Every structure is written in C-alpha cells, then in structure tokens.
Amino acid sequence: MAYTCELGSGQRLYLDNVGEQTAVTLASSSAGQQQQSGSQFATGAWTAPPEMFRTPQGVVIKLTTTQGMHHLQLQGSQLGVMSQSPALGNAQQMQMSSGVAMPGTAMPPMEPMQPMQPMQPMTPMEPMQPMQPMKMGDMEMNANPMQMRMGNMEMQMGSAAASSIASGSSTAGKAKFCSQCGTPVKPSDRFCANCGHQLNG
Numbered sequence: 001m002a003y004t005c006e007l008g009s010g011q012r013l014y015l016d017n018v019g020e021q022t023a024v025t026l027a028s029s030s031a032g033q034q035q036q037s038g039s040q041f042a043t044g045a046w047t048a049p050p051e052m053f054r055t056p057q058g059v060v061i062k063l064t065t066t067q068g069m070h071h072l073q074l075q076g077s078q079l080g081v082m083s084q085s086p087a088l089g090n091a092q093q094m095q096m097s098s099g100v101a102m103p104g105t106a107m108p109p110m111e112p113m114q115p116m117q118p119m120q121p122m123t124p125m126e127p128m129q130p131m132q133p134m135k136m137g138d139m140e141m142n143a144n145p146m147q148m149r150m151g152n153m154e155m156q157m158g159s160a161a162a163s164s165i166a167s168g169s170s171t172a173g174k175a176k177f178c179s180q181c182g183t184p185v186k187p188s189d190r191f192c193a194n195c196g197h198q199l200n201g
C-alpha cells in the first residue's frame with residue numbers, strides 16, 4: 001500500500017514500503033507532460049505510516065521503521081537521506097493519502113509528441129448565397145424584386161415595380177412618390193405635400 005502527498009505545482013510524491021526498502025516516486029506534470037523519477041532507500045520495514053513536513057529547506061519525509069527513524073529530504077526534485085534528524089517542531093505537516101496505487105515503474109513511457117500536422121489548405125469560399133431579405137432597424141432590403149425601405153422612403157426595382165410605374169396611377173394602393181423629393185404622396189395628390197412639386201398622373 002502506497003502513500004501519496006500532493007506537493008503543489010503539479011508535483012506528487014508516492015511512498016511505498018517494499019520489504020526493507022522505501023520506494024519514493026516523484027511524479028510531476030507540467031504543461032501536459034508527465035515526468036517520474038524514483039529512488040529506493042534501505043530504511044527497513046515501516047512500523048508507522050510515513051509523515052511528511054514542509055520546511056523552509058524543502059519537504060521532509062519522516063519514516064519510522066524497524067531500524068529506527070529515517071528522514072528523507074526533497075529539495076526541488078532532488079531526494080536525499082538526511083544524515084541528521086531535522087527539527088520538525090515548527091514544520092507544517094502535510095496531508096497524505098493512503099491506499100493509492102504506486103505509479104508503476106513498468107509504466108509505458110510517454111508517447112513522443114506527434115509532429116504538428118501541416119496546416120490544412122483553406123477550403124475554397126462557398127459561392128455567394130442569393131441575398132436574403134435584410135432588416136436593420138427601420139431599414140429593409142429585399143433582393144427579389146429589389147426593394148429597399150428606409151424609414152418612410154421606399155425604393156423598388158424589378159418587374160413588379162416596373163409594371164407598377166408603367167401602369168401609373170391606375171394601380172390602386174401602390175404608393176407614389178414625389179419625383180422631386182421622394183416624399184410618398186397619395187395617388188390623388190396633385191402637388192407634393194413636402195416640396196410643392198406638381199405631380200403628373
């Protein structure tokens with residue numbers, strides 16, 4: 001049964017006791033890369049769960065074994081046996097979890113990064129879709145027949161509009177516009193209400 005402790009900044013330490021050996025594996029993951037380094041120390045069989053402490057000098061692992069107390073120190077990714085027992089009075093004990101699986105040393109090595117795929121060639125532009133009716137605020141545009149309305153101004157082009165112009169005032173209900181200023185006028189109007197232009201028809 002292994003013990004593990006999160007060291008922060010993507011580092012995780014695993015401890016396991018195999019016979020008289022203490023196996024320590026440091027797994028670090030950063031920027032999507034997993035790295036593992038393992039060491040074994042002849043400490044004797046554990047008689048108590050390992051303890052870890054955070055000290056200003058690094059992380060200290062305290063092992064209580066049949067051979068007495070052992071301390072391992074982890075500085076960065078360097079792991080070593082401490083020759084003297086450190087004073088851990090003020091050290092912060094770190095939370096460990098047990099019952100985890102030791103990351104196997106037989107783990108397959110990470111797949112090498114795949115080389116970047118070359119950029120896909122740009123897909124050619126889709127052919128233009130026929131114009132959809134467009135509406136923005138009080139502005140409206142239609143493509144077929146070409147029709148545009150802005151506020152109270154209206155413009156029409158195409159067969160429908162052409163025929164309505166050709167048939168002149170006989171087309172009931174069709175809006176008319178002053179040919180001078182474009183103001184809509186009633187078919188019955190003789191003069192433009194806006195500019196006074198004389199309306200023919």
Ligand SMILES: [Zn+2]
Pocket residue numbers: 178179180181182183192193194195196197
């Ligand atoms: Zn007018």
